Amino acid sequence: MVADNGLDGSGQPSSDLVVVGAGIAGLWLALKAARVGLSVTLIERDQIGNGASGGFLGALMPHSPERWNGKKDFQFRALVDLEDEVARLESETGLPCGYRRVGRLLPLQSARAREAALENVANAHTNWGARFSFDVANTPDKHDWPSILWAPHGIVHETLSARLSPPALIAALAARLAALPNVTICQELALTGIDHERRLARLSDGSKLPFGHIALANGVDAFGFVAQAHGVPGLELGGAVKGQAALLDAGAPPDLPLVYHDGVYVLVHQNGLVAIGSTSEREFEQATETDEQLNELIKRARKLCPLIKDAPVVGRWANVRPRAAGRDPMLGPVPAAPHVLAMAGGFKISFGIAHRMADCLIARVTDTKGPDVPVSFAVESHAAKAAQAQARP
Ligand SMILES: Cc1cc2nc3c(=O)[nH]c(=O)nc-3n(C[C@H](O)[C@H](O)[C@H](O)COP(=O)(O)OP(=O)(O)OC[C@H]3O[C@@H](n4cnc5c(N)ncnc54)[C@H](O)[C@@H]3O)c2cc1C
Incomplete structure (x- = not known):
């Protein structure tokens, strides 16, 4: 060389x-x-x-x-x-x-969020074109993905995410x-x-x-x-901004859309394992170690998506x-x-x-x-x- x-x-x-x-x-x-x-x-x-x-x-x-x-x-x-x-x-x-292009669900927790989402129906049509949709429904299709309690003002379903x-x-x-x-x-x-x-x-x-x-x-x-x-x-x-994530053995259907709410996202992989992300930490000591912040994230994800409420955690991971x-x-x-x-x-x-x-x-x-x-x-x-x-x- x-x-x-x-x-x-x-x-x-x-x-x-x-x-x-x-x-x-x-x-x-x-x-x-x-x-x-x-x-x-x-x-x-x-x-x-x-x-x-x-x-x-x-x-x-x-x-x-x-x-x-x-x-x-x-x-x-x-x-x-x-x-x-x-x-x-x-x-x-x-x-x-x-x-897999599974799309994404975004629960709406306020009248204001719903109003903004309704405006985005037209914005998506203009900027994403006709191939992908961005719709607002009154309730989730499935009661546990995400919990209906998390969507008091309805839910966005967009079809671009994968x-x-x-x-x-x-x-x-x-x-x-x-x-x-x-x-x-x-x-x-x-x-x-x-x-x-x-x-x-x-x-x-x-x-x-x-x-x-x-x-x-x-x-x-x-x-x-x-x-x-x-x-x-x-x-x-x-x-570097540290992030922590978890993997759960949920046996979930692989065609379920991603769910995203307030920094928590939950997705089902092709093999039925469910991944949860992520913390965002500007200050940290150990870049690749997981801690209590990940436990909190998992709790929030289980409440958001009751389908995974009892699923065992099979992976914990962190990096910057x-x-x-x-x-x-x-x-x-x-x-x-x-x-x-x-x-x-x-x-x-x-x-x-x-x-x-x-x-x-x-x-x-x-x-x-x-x-x-x-x-x-x-x-x-x-x-x-x-x-x-x-x-x-
Ligand atoms: C918890 C978590 C969840 C995330 N979730 C998502 C997600 O869902 N979707 C998404 O798109 N992104 C996600 N990200 C972000 C994504 O993982 C990163 O943005 C991406 O991996 C960065 O890739 P990279 O190739 O730039 O860096 P890296 O993957 O870090 O690769 C850089 C490589 O350079 C090597 N290197 C460093 N210095 C040198 C050197 N001097 N000489 C030679 N090699 C060197 C390192 O060893 C490393 O392998 C997530 C990140 C985290 C931490």
Whole structure:
């Protein structure tokens, strides 16, 4: 891997694209790059999928359809396309990913919430189009999914939301990548620094890896590398928000819609296991340990959906989500180092958008037309917001 001048024997960069981090972001990016014929080296500090992407939620939920903007449009298009993306991956690998567009139920607890929901029927029609619906009913179809007591003002049923199995999708992406001749996967190898002028990645084994482009898809750790490449190492471009989740053995029907209320979401996987998420903790000591906050979440979920009131807990999990300072995902080149690309900060929606984020970066690398990237995703937008936040007393 070492090359003193940053080039291999033929004078070319040894990898068109070095992808740092093998979570959902890095895996989609590596696959999309390999599909267009780029040579890819994927570097993972630990094992594939052991970071924030190693959980079991897999909810794919849209933003609400009012006050439409570039970010909502980006996510909407990503959620629409993901169905075909997953189907293609499943047919390439023969591995099911547990994807299903089950829709979502949102119980309404006040007259005001009902009024807003009724307005959103038209907003959804305008912004989501005729393929997906957003309806308001007076009561849930099933008395225990969610409890009728939780829906005194009715219930929204939208048909855009979906779910998948994160471990199954990660396994399918990893299997596909392993089968491609233009992809090299290095696990237990970390990026330690970037010499962007010489286009060399410094690695934890002491070697240097030349690159055409390098993409920072390394979750919460990406922000520090991006700030460094941007020339403002102290700037806090993003951070970690811990989340805890649980898995229950409920034997529930796999076609039940997701239920979401007040930060609690409940979804049924293809195998009948029910996943519950998630806490959002800015302050924590142990990133990967679960605690009393998860017990509280489970209690709330059991009340919300009595179908799972006695279901035994078979899994508890916690990790930290990457959240950019500017709140939106961070996507695109670092202005001061244009061969260094950021792909981070998907926060709570990475499983729904990572494939589209990847398309944007591949278009950048290959100098082709890709999906539009909202201005708020650009590194410079995040840097400006982070600088403002740090300047506040
Ligand atoms: C409890 C919980 C529930 C969630 N539920 C959902 C959900 O329902 N739907 C959804 O879409 N999202 C959900 N999320 C968010 C989602 O899991 C994350 O946004 C997503 O996993 C982030 O993916 P990533 O690839 O950016 O980061 P990660 O998965 O963290 O991957 C980054 C990888 O980079 C590696 N790495 C770090 N530093 C280096 C380095 N220097 N060199 C090499 N490798 C490095 C890490 O080891 C890691 O494997 C949830 C998160 C949590 C915690």
